[in-house]
Amino acid sequence: MRVLVVGAMGKMGREVCRAVLDDEELQLVGVVDQPRFGGDRDFGELAGLGPVGFPLQTDLLAALGQSRAEVAVDFTHPESVMDNLRTVVDSSVHAVVGTTGLTAEDYESIGGWLNGKPSNVFIAPNFAIGAVLMMHFAEQAARHLPALEIIELHHDKKADAPSGTALATAARVARAGGCSVDVGMEVTPGARGGLADGVRVHSIRLPGLVAHQEVILGGKGQILSIRHDSIDRTSFMPGVVMAIKAISGLEQPLTVGLDKLLGL
Ligand code: NAD
Numbered sequence: 583m584r585v586l587v588v589g590a591m592g593k594m595g596r597e598v599c600r601a602v603l604d605d606e607e608l609q610l611v612g613v614v615d616q617p618r619f620g621g622d623r624d625f626g627e628l629a630g631l632g633p634v635g636f637p638l639q640t641d642l643l644a645a646l647g648q649s650r651a652e653v654a655v656d657f658t659h660p661e662s663v664m665d666n667l668r669t670v671v672d673s674s675v676h677a678v679v680g681t682t683g684l685t686a687e688d689y690e691s692i693g694g695w696l697n698g699k700p701s702n703v704f705i706a707p708n709f710a711i712g713a714v715l716m717m718h719f720a721e722q723a724a725r726h727l728p729a730l731e732i733i734e735l736h737h738d739k740k741a742d743a744p745s746g747t748a749l750a751t752a753a754r755v756a757r758a759g760g761c762s763v764d765v766g767m768e769v770t771p772g773a774r775g776g777l778a779d780g781v782r783v784h785s786i787r788l789p790g791l792v793a794h795q796e797v798i799l800g801g802k803g804q805i806l807s808i809r810h811d812s813i814d815r816t817s818f819m820p821g822v823v824m825a826i827k828a829i830s831g832l833e834q835p836l837t838v839g840l841d842k843l844l845g846l
Contacts (some may be wrong), residue, residue: 583826585653586612586675588666589658592816593618594680596629598655601819603631608826610634612649614642641817642666646673653829655822656681660742664688671701676829679705680822682746689838696835704829706840707746709821713795716810717751724760727799727806730776731762735786735794743785744776747795750839752778752838753798772845792817 589595602610605627613625616642626634632634634841638647646654646669656666659839670677671692684705692703702784708714715828724730732755734748756779768774775784793812798805821840828843 583606583830584611584650584652585609585826586649586654587615588614588656588670589662589681590625590638590653591615591629592657594657594818596631597815597819598680598822599625599629600631600723601816602655602826603634603825605823606751608823611651612636612639612645612805614639614645614704616640630682642669642671643673643771645741646670651675653678653826655826657678660684660724664691667692667703668695671695671699671703674700676701677703678822679703679823680709680818682707683742684701684746689836693836702829702837703831703836704825704833705836705838706792706821706825707750707838709825709840710810711813711821711840711844712811712817713747713793714811714844716795716797716808716820717747717754718846719757720751720760720799720808720839721754723797723799723806724755724758727801727804728759728761729763729801730755730760730797730799731782731784733784733786733796733798735788735791737791737793738787738789743787744778745785745793745795746785747793748785749778749781749782751795752781752783756780760799791845 594778602608625638654670655678663681734745761780763783775782796809
């Protein structure tokens with residue numbers, strides 16, 4: 583599988599490049615990022631991965647054509663991802679998307695773009711298998727302990743709040759009957775967090791954190807906490823590699839969520 587990485591100089595992008603280079607079934611054929619990183623230097627040397635034999639490119643459309651990539655992996659920015667995705671789909675290339683901040687309307691637009699196109703798009707708000715299990719368990723638990731809240735904790739450079747994982751969890755536990763108790767006056771605005779699908783979500787941003795989430799469910803005389811911690815960005819890579827390998831065989835043109843690949 584010929585893989586191109588968009589956002590290759592970013593924290594996640596570099597890790598994806600490393601995972602692709604380490605996998606015998608995958609071939610890194612192109613890397614794209616913003617012009618501020620541009621130049622003729624070998625990308626691998628620029629990114630500290632060892633020589634790869636080609637430079638970083640800044641024009642996604644040209645890079646897709648030149649590299650003859652079969653799949654593009656996007657870990658960029660909520661403001662860039664839709665334009666990138668449009669370019670990838672219009673180039674008849676498959677896309678694996680980890681960039682967060684996509685809305686239900688965005689999913690609808692992507693579904694429209696895919697009409698009549700040979701590309702498949704796979705999007706996961708969280709590629710860590712443990713985090714996907716955490717969401718799955720939280721959904722099951724919400725059927726029995728419906729009073730719940732979500733705390734998500736991320737590094738201080740994260741562009742969006744709440745996290746895509748928290749929003750996806752809120753939607754899933756809400757469908758299972760979960761909701762937050764809405765009582766009491768907010769003395770300080772925001773003290774009760776944000777409301778997503780009737781579920782209170784609290785976003786913590788601190789240096790030193792990577793990606794963490796806890797779903798706390800309360801019942802009579804008991805508390806159940808379901809927590810997942812990504813302590814290193816390598817935690818996302820088995821999921822990303824799984825999606826790259828599965829993308830050409832997906833039954834639907836647009837698939838959202840790693841749980842679909844795990845058979846949950
Ligand atoms: P980062 O800021 O370190 O890297 C983003 C990179 O994208 C930067 O190098 C930036 O220059 C580049 N970029 C931005 N716009 C671009 C464009 N139009 N074309 C090419 N390159 C562009 O951020 P990060 O920590 O690597 O996170 C990237 C995204 O991945 C975020 O949305 C984050 O929330 C998400 N994320 C998802 C998961 C998951 O499992 N789905 C896990 C971690 C992070």
